[in-house]
Amino acid sequence: MDDLDQRIVAKLALDARVSNRQIAADLQVAEGTIRSRIKRLQAEGLIQFSVVTDYRLAGSPNLVMIGIQAEPSRVSALAKELAELPEINCVVVLLGRYSVLAMGLFVSIEQLNELINEKIRVLDGVRGVETSISVENFKYNFGVARITSKAEAPEED
Numbered sequence: 665m666d667d668l669d670q671r672i673v674a675k676l677a678l679d680a681r682v683s684n685r686q687i688a689a690d691l692q693v694a695e696g697t698i699r700s701r702i703k704r705l706q707a708e709g710l711i712q713f714s715v716v717t718d719y720r721l722a723g724s725p726n727l728v729m730i731g732i733q734a735e736p737s738r739v740s741a742l743a744k745e746l747a748e749l750p751e752i753n754c755v756v757v758l759l760g761r762y763s764v765l766a767m768g769l770f771v772s773i774e775q776l777n778e779l780i781n782e783k784i785r786v787l788d789g790v791r792g793v794e795t796s797i798s799v800e801n802f803k804y805n806f807g808v809a810r811i812t813s814k815a816e817a818p819e820e821d
């Protein structure tokens with residue numbers, strides 16, 4: 665990615681609905697250049713577009729952090745397996761109390777318990793699982809744990 669690609673991505677990160685025409689005007693390049701750059705970035709898997717829903721509009725789910733202690737030799741593989749679970753929106757490998765932190769949005773304790781007991785605890789290498797449920801959010805970036813399926817690109821301008 666060159667400087668122009670990075671500036672395009674920065675514009676889209678602020679507002680993915682911004683038109684190619686507006687990006688072109690802001691960056692002082694031709695609209696066709698913006699269109700072709702965005703298509704290339706998408707084709708190369710460097711960017712994708714998704715609909716991000718404010719989680720408060722989806723049945724009042726709670727943001728849940730799931731701290732997982734894992735066998736050291738299984739941390740990377742375990743993180744990849746967790747990332748494949750549709751209920752989980754964010755997976756990071758940590759140094760500290762937990763080996764892996766997974767995050768998701770859940771509308772019920774039953775839904776959370778089912779995930780933990782039937783899909784996480786049974787994974788090879790899991791030593792322990794602890795959950796923390798958010799009760800009040802002072803700052804939240806909807807990209808961290810979003811309510812959406814795999815992204816679909818928006819229609820062209």
